[in-house]
Amino acid sequence: SSDPLSTSEYIHIPSLVHHGIEGKTLLLSVETHFPLDKAEIQGTWSHTSPSGARVTLVTFNEGSAIVDMMYRDRLIFREPNVSLIIKGLNPDDEGDYQLNLNIKFRNKTGLVFKEERTVHVTVDVPVSIPVIEKSPSYAVVEDKANVTWTCSVERGTRVAFLWLRDNIVLGHNGRYHFSLDNSTLFISPVKKEDKGIYQCVAINPVSYSRKSRAVELTVYYGPYNLEVNSGQGLRTGEVFTINPGELVFFECQADSNPPNSYVWISKSHNDTQVITEGPRLEVRSYRLAQAEEYLCRAFNNVTQKQDEAQFTLVVASLGTAVITVCSLFIIGCMLLFFIIFTCHPKRGLSNCFVCDMTTHVSTGHEDATEDFGIYEFVSIPGKMESTQASCRSLARLESVQDMHTTIYDVIRHVPEMQSHSLLK
Numbered sequence: 001s002s003d004p005l006s007t008s009e010y011i012h013i014p015s016l017v018h019h020g021i022e023g024k025t026l027l028l029s030v031e032t033h034f035p036l037d038k039a040e041i042q043g044t045w046s047h048t049s050p051s052g053a054r055v056t057l058v059t060f061n062e063g064s065a066i067v068d069m070m071y072r073d074r075l076i077f078r079e080p081n082v083s084l085i086i087k088g089l090n091p092d093d094e095g096d097y098q099l100n101l102n103i104k105f106r107n108k109t110g111l112v113f114k115e116e117r118t119v120h121v122t123v124d125v126p127v128s129i130p131v132i133e134k135s136p137s138y139a140v141v142e143d144k145a146n147v148t149w150t151c152s153v154e155r156g157t158r159v160a161f162l163w164l165r166d167n168i169v170l171g172h173n174g175r176y177h178f179s180l181d182n183s184t185l186f187i188s189p190v191k192k193e194d195k196g197i198y199q200c201v202a203i204n205p206v207s208y209s210r211k212s213r214a215v216e217l218t219v220y221y222g223p224y225n226l227e228v229n230s231g232q233g234l235r236t237g238e239v240f241t242i243n244p245g246e247l248v249f250f251e252c253q254a255d256s257n258p259p260n261s262y263v264w265i266s267k268s269h270n271d272t273q274v275i276t277e278g279p280r281l282e283v284r285s286y287r288l289a290q291a292e293e294y295l296c297r298a299f300n301n302v303t304q305k306q307d308e309a310q311f312t313l314v315v316a317s318l319g320t321a322v323i324t325v326c327s328l329f330i331i332g333c334m335l336l337f338f339i340i341f342t343c344h345p346k347r348g349l350s351n352c353f354v355c356d357m358t359t360h361v362s363t364g365h366e367d368a369t370e371d372f373g374i375y376e377f378v379s380i381p382g383k384m385e386s387t388q389a390s391c392r393s394l395a396r397l398e399s400v401q402d403m404h405t406t407i408y409d410v411i412r413h414v415p416e417m418q419s420h421s422l423l424k
């Protein structure tokens with residue numbers, strides 16, 4: 001059963017493909033499946049480079065070996081062990097290594113077995129630090145330019161490349177195009193979010209990853225997110241309410257590279273006029289209850305894009321101002337409502353609030369001039385037939401501001417003749 005002739009394979013090479021590393025040692029291991037002490041052997045190891053050049057490295061028999069002169073320092077061969085060791089691998093060592101072995105068993109006279117094996121060897125070179133390049137080298141304008149990044153290594157085999165922006169690995173997106181080996185990244189078109197610090201990484205199976213130096217991509221963009229802000233005043237949406245005579249600063253801000261230039265424009269009626277330039281506007285206004293329209297316009301002179309934000313400035317005593325304005329508006333509406341529906345010509349004048357008011361006047365005192373002042377309208381439920389509203393003079397109230405009850409108005413002038421005619 002241990003008859004060596006019964007095996008068809010006298011030698012075995014565990015691995016027919018080897019990836020060596022430059023500078024390291026490679027063992028082309030051969031297992032012999034016959035008793036070395038009962039056989040005579042004779043053979044060669046030879047090397048065929050990828051270009052086809054063939055060299056016999058070792059010629060050997062069971063007792064001696066001759067190593068090619070050129071390889072004497074680098075090859076280790078210890079007959080009758082037919083494994084071959086190559087030291088200090090270099091890229092020129094790549095190629096096919098062929099073992100030819102003739103075996104003659106001493107007890108089988110005359111019979112020679114020929115074995116032939118080929119081992120393929122590649123030599124991987126560790127990667128050097130990659131070199132990153134950007135084209136164009138200058139800053140670019142978003143939406144208008146493309147940028148090409150290239151990564152190269154001076155040394156290194158089977159190199160894979162990766163791209164980082166601000167230390168985050170870049171993957172495919174609609175605007176990022178990678179070459180097949182990833183050594184080129186083409187960004188088209190460039191956007192604001194592409195700005196940042198770029199690095200490329202080179203890696204292969206026999207090295208740690210190597211990072212290039214960092215290169216910044218500057219992108220001109222904007223303006224974006226234009227905003228007008230003020231530390232003072234009361235803001236309601238796009239309306240700023242400020243106190244009369246108060247000095248108020250407005251700040252215009254937008255995200256932009258390079259920084260925007262700003263102009264402030266005042267809009268009144270159809271007339272627009274540039275008030276000032278720069279990010280800050282200073283306003284002091286005494287013109288009560290007048291709404292003024294302003295505009296901040298931001299312009300990026302590199303991207304040639306601009307944006308503007310409009311806002312309204314109302315000068316009023318803060319706090320009561322908003323309530324007053326709203327109240328006055330409601331009064332106006334209600335007055336109109338009463339006049340149209342209560343003082344209808346077909347109904348008696350006694351149903352009209354004016355009548356009711358004058359009734360009060362006539363019962364109290366005759367001089368109408370004393371009744372100039374503020375009147376409050378109080379609706380009285382259940383008295384809809386006789387009176388729609390009773391009027392109460394508020395002429396002697398000290399402060400208008402203190403009056404938070406229903407609705408009031410200021411009567412500045414009552415023509416006497418008219419009130420008399422209304423009485424009739």
Ligand SMILES: *[C@@H]1O[C@H](CO)[C@@H](O)[C@H](O)[C@H]1NC(C)=O
Nearest residue numbers: 027029030032081082083085
């Ligand atoms: C042959 O040599 C190699 C390398 O020195 C060694 O690893 C292997 O064990 C040897 N084989 C035998 C049978 O001694």
Ligand SMILES: *[C@@H]1O[C@H](CO)[C@@H](O)[C@H](O)[C@H]1NC(C)=O
Nearest residue numbers: 144145146147187188189190
């Ligand atoms: C950017 O690349 C696109 C193709 O992706 C090309 O059509 C365009 O002309 C390029 N623009 C510039 C400024 O080179």
Ligand SMILES: *[C@@H]1O[C@H](CO)[C@@H](O)[C@H](O)[C@H]1NC(C)=O
Nearest residue numbers: 267268269270271272273293
């Ligand atoms: C503003 O100007 C337009 C034409 O430029 C005109 O039609 C419009 O009536 C003007 N409005 C006012 C309030 O002046």
Ligand SMILES: *[C@@H]1O[C@H](CO)[C@@H](O)[C@H](O)[C@H]1NC(C)=O
Nearest residue numbers: 258259260261262300301302
């Ligand atoms: C853009 O404006 C700045 C000042 O705001 C100026 O210094 C710069 O020269 C301008 N650039 C161009 C291209 O006009």
